[in-house]
Amino acid sequence: MDTLQSLLPIIEMMVNKQSSMESTSITFEKAEQYMGAILYTIEVYNQAASSTKTDTTSLLPIDELSLRQQYELGVNQVLQLLKDCQILYGLIVDDFSDYRLRIYRETLIKGFPEFFKRYDPIYNPKDHLLTLDYMPMHLDTSKQGVVLIKDYLTWIHYEKSFLSLWSDPQIMDLLERVMPHYKTDYMDNICYRVLINTAACLMVGKSPSSLFITPEDAQKIQSDYGNHSESQIHELMGYLLDQLTTAYGLFATKGYEKAATYFMKQQTNLTTHFYYALKHKSLSRFLLVQL
Amino acid sequence: MDQFLPLIQQSTSYSLQEITQALEGAQQFNLSLTAQEKEALILSRNNSLTTHRRLELSDIILPTIIQRFSSSQYINNDNYLDHLMRLTDMFYHFKNATMDHVTDIELINFMEEQFNNVCYGDLDYLESTCLERFAKAVRSGKDNYQSTEGRNLYEDLSEEKRWDADLYQDVLKELFW
Numbered sequence: 001m002d003t004l005q006s007l008l009p010i011i012e013m014m015v016n017k018q019s020s021m022e023s024t025s026i027t028f029e030k031a032e033q034y035m036g037a038i039l040y041t042i043e044v045y046n047q048a049a050s051s052t053k054t055d056t057t058s059l060l061p062i063d064e065l066s067l068r069q070q071y072e073l074g075v076n077q078v079l080q081l082l083k084d085c086q087i088l089y090g091l092i093v094d095d096f097s098d099y100r101l102r103i104y105r106e107t108l109i110k111g112f113p114e115f116f117k118r119y120d121p122i123y124n125p126k127d128h129l130l131t132l133d134y135m136p137m138h139l140d141t142s143k144q145g146v147v148l149i150k151d152y153l154t155w156i157h158y159e160k161s162f163l164s165l166w167s168d169p170q171i172m173d174l175l176e177r178v179m180p181h182y183k184t185d186y187m188d189n190i191c192y193r194v195l196i197n198t199a200a201c202l203m204v205g206k207s208p209s210s211l212f213i214t215p216e217d218a219q220k221i222q223s224d225y226g227n228h229s230e231s232q233i234h235e236l237m238g239y240l241l242d243q244l245t246t247a248y249g250l251f252a253t254k255g256y257e258k259a260a261t262y263f264m265k266q267q268t269n270l271t272t273h274f275y276y277a278l279k280h281k282s283l284s285r286f287l288l289v290q291l
Numbered sequence: 292m293d294q295f296l297p298l299i300q301q302s303t304s305y306s307l308q309e310i311t312q313a314l315e316g317a318q319q320f321n322l323s324l325t326a327q328e329k330e331a332l333i334l335s336r337n338n339s340l341t342t343h344r345r346l347e348l349s350d351i352i353l354p355t356i357i358q359r360f361s362s363s364q365y366i367n368n369d370n371y372l373d374h375l376m377r378l379t380d381m382f383y384h385f386k387n388a389t390m391d392h393v394t395d396i397e398l399i400n401f402m403e404e405q406f407n408n409v410c411y412g413d414l415d416y417l418e419s420t421c422l423e424r425f426a427k428a429v430r431s432g433k434d435n436y437q438s439t440e441g442r443n444l445y446e447d448l449s450e451e452k453r454w455d456a457d458l459y460q461d462v463l464k465e466l467f468w
Contacts, residue, residue, distance in 0.1 A: 004294055004295070004298060011346075011348065022394035022396065023386075023394055023395055024348055024352060024395055025340070025345045025346060025347040025352070025383070026345065026346055026391070027344055027345055027387065027391070028295050028345070031295060031346045
């Protein structure tokens with residue numbers, strides 16, 4: 001009740017702005033939506049400001065800011081995040097290849113223009129509108145609104161840069177091996193699929209530029225690592241990912257500060273997949289062995 | 292959403308002050324409410340807000356309704372409280388029914404004009420006919436009420452056959468000339 005009481009003046013301000021002060025009441029549903037918008041915006045501000053102890057745009061230390069001040073600063077933060085998303089999206093669609101994968105194309109090329117047209121950063125900032133059918137390798141879906149979208153676009157941007165190390169036909173060929181009708185039916189992440197074969201190439205000491213594993217390669221991997229424990233495979237994957245993110249210099253440039261950390265998040269997934277493929281001697285199928 | 296209910300209930304003391312002030316203007320029409328009636332009016336307003344699931348951000352509607360309707364020839368001290376309660380309830384109901392497209396003043400203007408000039412004080416007719424037609428027109432996208440602030444809409448909304456003056460003259464001529 002106290003929180004609601006303290007949010008009321010901000011709700012009133014929002015209503016007055018939207019209705020030009022011509023309506024003095026709103027439905028419960030609308031009030032709840034506005035309350036959610038205010039709390040989300042304040043939370044965005046608090047998260048951004050928590051990395052610094054004081055807010056540089058205000059004369060007061062952050063814990064002395066009123067709810068209204070936090071909200072107003074939060075609105076600026078939300079609008080800034082939206083601008084960041086527009087910049088990231090511009091980088092993604094520049095020289096974009098969809099690898100003929102429908103879900104990838106529809107999410108990024110068809111879906112995101114609608115987001116930028118319809119997203120309401122003031123009255124409904126929590127609703128990011130899109131279902132995000134194509135998922136990056138990792139996404140914290142507990143986040144909402146423009147915060148989630150910024151994460152999504154950042155990860156997709158990193159993945160796009162990683163995938164650009166190979167030609168379109170190479171990646172499309174790999175996907176075709178996963179699933180002949182991949183263009184319409186493949187629903188998983190492209191980058192992770194490439195990452196699996198990249199790790200396998202490194203495990204046999206060959207350049208991942210070809211992406212493909214021969215039967216001899218698969219036998220060598222089975223023979224070298226088939227008796228490894230899961231923790232040993234985990235350590236190996238960590239090493240390979242570290243090699244991958246540093247060796248190519250791809251993520252050493254500005255704008256990719258979090259890329260290495262992002263790819264390292266796949267260490268556990270890769271461990272599980274490789275460990276069980278080795279245990280069940282199913283590497284040929286797992287690595288789409290090329291005869 | 293029931294989190295808003297305590298907020299509705301707690302506005303009582305502030306509302307009492309507002310309506311007491313508004314009622315001072317009603318005295319010139321020999322209209323008044325006792326202290327108990329004022330409390331009953333506020334309680335009725337709160338119940339209307341709860342029923343129609345609306346949160347009021349300022350205590351202005353009830354005083355406005357008092358000020359606008361107290362001068363009506365169809366309101367007297369016997370029906371004063373009941374009319375104020377019903378008009379207030381209608382207001383919130385039709386704010387929902389018009390999906391908040393209509394401003395407060397447009398709706399009150401419409402209600403006042405229709406109540407006095409079309410319904411001749413009949414609240415049932417105001418609610419079930421005039422306001423229903425208005426809400427239906429607003430929902431279907433008609434927005435001429437905006438340019439008139441809710442006034443002079445009777446002809447646009449009327450569905451009853453009325454006298455056609457030209458036809459009447461023609462028939463008269465035929466019969467008597």
